[in-house]
Amino acid sequence: MAKAVRNENAIGIRRRSRKTLMTGLLFTSPWIIGFFLFQLYPILASFYYSMTDYNLFTAPEWVGFGNYKKLFQDDKFYLSMYNTLYITVVGVVPHMAYALVMALLLNAKVKGQSLYRTIYFLPTLVPAVAGSLLWMWLLNSQYGLINMGLSAIGITGPNWLVDPDWTKPSLVLMGFWGTGTITVMYLAALQDVPKMFYEAAEIDGASKWRQFWTITFPSISPMTLFQLIMMLISSFQYFTEGLVFAEATQSTGGPENSLLFYSIYLYQQAFSFLNMGYASAMAWMLFLVVMFFTLLIFRTSARWVYYGGEK
Secondary structure (H helix, E strand, O other): OHHHHHHHHHHHHHHHHHHHHHHHHHHHHHHHHHHHHHHHHHHHHHHHHOOEEOOOOOOOEEOOOHHHHHHOOOHHHHHHHHHHHHHHHHHHHHHHHHHHHHHHHHOOOOOOHHHHHHHHHHHHHOOHHHHHHHHHHHOOOOOOHHHHHHHHOOOOOOOOOOOHHHHHHHHHHHHHHHOHHHHHHHHHHHHOOOHHHHHHHHHOOOOHHHHHHHHHHHHHHHHHHHHHHHHHHHHHOOOHHHHHHHHOOOOOOOHHHOOOOHHHHHHHHHHHOOOHHHHHHHHHHHHHHHHHHHHHHHHHHOOOOOOOOOO
């Protein structure tokens, strides 16, 4: 009798589980259908086209791995990858460090704290194109405010937008202006750090610097991991700001192709030269590179990311 009751209960649990599953699938079905139609199909189609010679006007001609072999023989492929890696290596970590410092300052209990936070976040609301045009004016070598400020203290400013050695640093400099979102997310993480940790550290005589490295940074390390991965992915797709700066010099790649980033070169191949097969191969190569660095970060994160629930 007891066994029959247990079996009946198990059947009831399975029925409720199936009902819950079906209800969940019903509510998520718009996203699932949209994913298969508008994301999964284009992804699979791009992989197929990467194996073909395709220009939109003729039927795809199968070439196998010919497009991928051609990539490694293309000098602009290496140049665009170098420019993109420059933005990633030189830009990501300094921008994250700057955003963290600003979050620490904005987390201080001072009068007008909300106003300071609002003012700092405002540049993030400016569209990328408008912000780039503004910075082109600020970085103008003749009448830009930055060079005027440098000349006021006896320093001759560089030709930011013309000199190939300074075009990418100018973009890195502009990137500090748009770190509002990162700062706000760091600010939210800082406010979740238990105050009792700092109180105990002060009783033990720990300095502010010691408190940062033993309490603050480990507590916000999951947010740092998230920001690092998201900024890594974003930097490998760097496009709008570089394109606006480059077109100001009447060249898609900027002075000596110093602004020819990978996404811009991919855009050229796809929509200027209509080499859709080659562009698809470039997209998949970018996917592999980003996947490699993302997995590398995840593999090394166990050494420096701390989760409060871990024992």
